Amino acid sequence: MAKRTRSEKTKNTTTKARELPKVATGITGLDDVLHGGFPAGRTTLVSGGPGTGKTVCGMEFLYRSAVNGEPGIFVTFEERAEAVRRNTLTLGWDLASLEKKGKLFLFGAHVDPQATISGDFNVKGLLAVVEGKAKSMGARRIVFDAVDVLMRVFDDPVRERNELYTLHDWLNEHEMTTVLTVKTSAGGDIMPRYEFLDYMADCVIQLDHRVIEQVSTRRLRVVKYRGSSYIHKEHPFIITDNGVNIIPISTVELQHKALGPKVSTGHPRLDAMLDGGYRRASCVLLSGTPGTGKTTLANIFVVAACERGEKVLYISFEESEEAIVSGMLSPGIDLRPALRDGKLRLMTAVPEAMGAEEHLFQAVRAIEAFQPDHVVVDAMSSCRRMGTEQASYEYLIRLVNACKEKGLTMILTNQTAGFQNEHEITGMDISSIIDTVVFLRFIDIGGEINRMLMIMKSRGQKSSNQYREFVITDNGIDIQDVYVGEGGVLTGAARQEQEAREALEVRRKRVEIELREHEIKQKRVEMEAEIARRRAELETAEAELKALQLEERVVQEGRDMRGEMRGEDTNSLRLKKRMPQRKGRGTGGKEGTK
Amino acid sequence: MNRSERKTKTKGAEAQGKTYILRLFMADNEPNSRQARENLERLQETHLKMAHKKEIIDVLKDFETALENNVLITPCLILASPLPKVTIFGNLSDTERVLAALRLT
Numbered sequence: 001m002a003k004r005t006r007s008e009k010t011k012n013t014t015t016k017a018r019e020l021p022k023v024a025t026g027i028t029g030l031d032d033v034l035h036g037g038f039p040a041g042r043t044t045l046v047s048g049g050p051g052t053g054k055t056v057c058g059m060e061f062l063y064r065s066a067v068n069g070e071p072g073i074f075v076t077f078e079e080r081a082e083a084v085r086r087n088t089l090t091l092g093w094d095l096a097s098l099e100k101k102g103k104l105f106l107f108g109a110h111v112d113p114q115a116t117i118s119g120d121f122n123v124k125g126l127l128a129v130v131e132g133k134a135k136s137m138g139a140r141r142i143v144f145d146a147v148d149v150l151m152r153v154f155d156d157p158v159r160e161r162n163e164l165y166t167l168h169d170w171l172n173e174h175e176m177t178t179v180l181t182v183k184t185s186a187g188g189d190i191m192p193r194y195e196f197l198d199y200m201a202d203c204v205i206q207l208d209h210r211v212i213e214q215v216s217t218r219r220l221r222v223v224k225y226r227g228s229s230y231i232h233k234e235h236p237f238i239i240t241d242n243g244v245n246i247i248p249i250s251t252v253e254l255q256h257k258a259l260g261p262k263v264s265t266g267h268p269r270l271d272a273m274l275d276g277g278y279r280r281a282s283c284v285l286l287s288g289t290p291g292t293g294k295t296t297l298a299n300i301f302v303v304a305a306c307e308r309g310e311k312v313l314y315i316s317f318e319e320s321e322e323a324i325v326s327g328m329l330s331p332g333i334d335l336r337p338a339l340r341d342g343k344l345r346l347m348t349a350v351p352e353a354m355g356a357e358e359h360l361f362q363a364v365r366a367i368e369a370f371q372p373d374h375v376v377v378d379a380m381s382s383c384r385r386m387g388t389e390q391a392s393y394e395y396l397i398r399l400v401n402a403c404k405e406k407g408l409t410m411i412l413t414n415q416t417a418g419f420q421n422e423h424e425i426t427g428m429d430i431s432s433i434i435d436t437v438v439f440l441r442f443i444d445i446g447g448e449i450n451r452m453l454m455i456m457k458s459r460g461q462k463s464s465n466q467y468r469e470f471v472i473t474d475n476g477i478d479i480q481d482v483y484v485g486e487g488g489v490l491t492g493a494a495r496q497e498q499e500a501r502e503a504l505e506v507r508r509k510r511v512e513i514e515l516r517e518h519e520i521k522q523k524r525v526e527m528e529a530e531i532a533r534r535r536a537e538l539e540t541a542e543a544e545l546k547a548l549q550l551e552e553r554v555v556q557e558g559r560d561m562r563g564e565m566r567g568e569d570t571n572s573l574r575l576k577k578r579m580p581q582r583k584g585r586g587t588g589g590k591e592g593t594k
Numbered sequence: 595m596n597r598s599e600r601k602t603k604t605k606g607a608e609a610q611g612k613t614y615i616l617r618l619f620m621a622d623n624e625p626n627s628r629q630a631r632e633n634l635e636r637l638q639e640t641h642l643k644m645a646h647k648k649e650i651i652d653v654l655k656d657f658e659t660a661l662e663n664n665v666l667i668t669p670c671l672i673l674a675s676p677l678p679k680v681t682i683f684g685n686l687s688d689t690e691r692v693l694a695a696l697r698l699t
Contacts (some may be wrong), residue, residue: 108664111662111666111667114681115670115681116681116691116692116694116695117683117686118682118683118686118695119630119688121626121668121669121684121685122626122667123668124653125621125660125665125670126654127669128657128660128668129653129660129665129666131657132661133661149635150666153667518664581596588610
């Protein structure tokens with residue numbers, strides 16, 4: 001089925017573009033990159049360092065051809081024919097049976113390294129063998145693998161060049177569709193002595209295999225293609241159990257389907273906020289800090305879609321299938337019926353397990369096999385762990401493009417660290433291809449944490465510009481209005497807010513009373529201290545007074561006594577009056593003094 | 595030279611194992627091939643005194659034999675017997691070298 005589509009496509013391209021005739025390569029994605037295939041009856045050069053996949057590329061071309069009944073010859077100068085047969089068995093290619101049917105000929109062409117060299121020679125023997133074989137098989141396709149190894153025997157750049165020209169002329173003359181593979185140095189550049197091959201060939205493809213941050217990446221790039229258009233970009237590719245797979249970035253803008261009709265988000269309030277729901281064939285980003293309910297929101301959509309009989313592919317980089325299913329039971333979302341009915345397919349993968357290309361390839365393959373209506377990726381923020389930022393960016397952009405080209409709705413969840421950085425919320429510079437952004441965040445007011453939901457972007461539709469409170473209940477989610485008070489936006493838990501405020505007021509009063517009580521007590525203490533002090537002062541004053549009076553009396557008595565003795569009659573009356581008192585008191589003393 | 599002629603020449607020789615068997619693979623009209631053939635004939639006269647078999651194979655006419663012998667380069671002289679097998683590429687212009695390779699010095 002796939003093969004037929006591919007060859008039809010080739011035919012169309014060839015006739016429509018009035019370009020040179022092409023031969024489908026049979027390699028997934030390569031025909032798209034080459035706008036049809038290898039140039040028919042001409043030479044294509046595939047260059048690359050060791051282990052970049054040159055042999056597999058060449059072999060797959062012949063294998064697919066042979067399976068479709070088109071015979072081909074594979075000449076290897078490096079490996080033994082038996083090794084090629086054995087190695088390709090791991091790709092599930094049974095070369096031996098194709099050889100028996102006369103559809104494939106494997107030629108392990110080895111130049112004896114011990115051979116003595118005496119005088120001039122050339123590669124006529126090789127050409128004779130190939131020509132003879134091609135005639136007897138009716139083969140029009142040929143691959144020379146590791147032609148640089150053959151050339152070593154000449155040990156002279158000029159002779160090498162002459163021999164390669166001989167080979168090239170012969171191939172042109174016989175109009176063979178040829179793939180030549182040649183090794184490049186470690187730097188990725190073709191060795192200077194083989195540079196002319198680039199000019200000789202009509203189509204030049206470079207392969208490269210690099211390791212960036214421990215993740216290996218294979219790249220393919222078409223350097224030139226005489227008389228034909230092709231996609232100029234570097235294309236990541238992978239070698240799987242199915243051969244070489246290239247997922248080209250096509251001219252995306254032109255192939256995107258227009259945004260489709262509304263599709264329910266799975267929640268009536270969110271539908272209302274989005275004026276009916278998400279758009280089909282759009283890319284929706286559910287962004288938010290950890291635990292805000294992105295996965296829940298995504299799964300509400302999933303369940304609703306599956307209930308309508310639509311199919312959803314759910315790619316999870318976060319949790320296992322079991323964990324997702326049981327985790328969603330808590331907010332009352334049951335994914336099991338959808339899984340059982342085959343409406344939902346969960347695809348879980350550890351981002352680090354393989355490179356971004358492989359992830360992409362598996363996702364695209366799953367989309368092609370399952371034919372879903374919607375695709376969920378949870379979470380795109382985990383894609384960074386596939387390797388570099390660039391790799392994960394390419395993964396996402398290619399996956400989004402693939403979905404858009406097919407008209408699939410895509411839901412991406414994105415975990416952000418905060419809510420200040422808009423760039424982070426919309427995620428990894430892909431915001432331009434994202435149509436709707438729903439932002440979820442926590443808000444901490446009145447001693448509680450609430451979830452908030454907001455539509456940050458919504459292309460091609462009206463949307464609410466307000467925050468809503470987003471509550472995860474045992475029974476799905478609940479989206480509530482928010483209350484706007486003096487302090488700005490308040491969450492819907494206004495009652496609790498008020499209670500908290502009242503409690504604070506009571507506490508404040510109690511503290512105030514206590515303060516007053518304390519103050520009074522203090523004053524009383526102060527007052528008593530003052531009284532004590534004053535009393536002490538009074539007592540001191542009284543004591544002083546008494547002392548003074550006593551002194552005064554002694555002086556008076558002395559004077560009286562002297563007056564009495566002198567017979568003074570001044571104050572006699574007073575003295576007489578006082579005499580008995582004095583006498584009575586001081587008799588003894590006076591007598592004693594006498 | 596064709597396949598049938600080669601067969602008649604080698605009959606019985608390989609079985610003995612001691613006989614010198616030389617196979618010259620050439621591409622018919624190539625100047626190098628012609629030179630190789632001439633050079634080999636001269637060597638036969640001057641140095642190959644013992645009994646030997648010589649086969650001349652034109653790869654353009656008999657690619658099957660070339661394939662069997664894994665011949666990619668022409669001209670190419672193979673000493674098939676006695677073992678070890680020896681391969682010499684080129685027009686055999688360097689007599690000393692050829693003789694050394696063929697263990698005839």
